[in-house]
Amino acid sequence: DAEDLFHGHIGGMDVCAQGLLIAEKMITDGRLKAAVDARYAGWDSAPGQDILQGRRTLDQLAEQVLAGNADVAPVSGRQELLENLVNRFCGG
Secondary structure, X not given: OHXXXXXXXXXXXXXXXXXHHHHHXXXXXXXXXXXXXXXXXXXXXXXXXXXXXXXXXXXXXXHHHHOOXXXXXXXXXXXXXXHHHXXXXXXX
């Protein structure tokens, strides 16, 4: 009924507003952006730009790895740390 629609709309707008306030805090804080920038910094390197610009193919990358000319050691993306950071903002 109309009252349910009214309360549903108000509740939805409250959640949206709260999400925007949380997003503003996360942006202002800067820790999440710094983590994302660090995680994807390799794309700013010369090899990363070659890949993005189409100057290197997947076949060329595979050849480099198979020849042993690449550091293929896994590096943590710190997923759990970032999830906890976001959760701290959402929790208050």
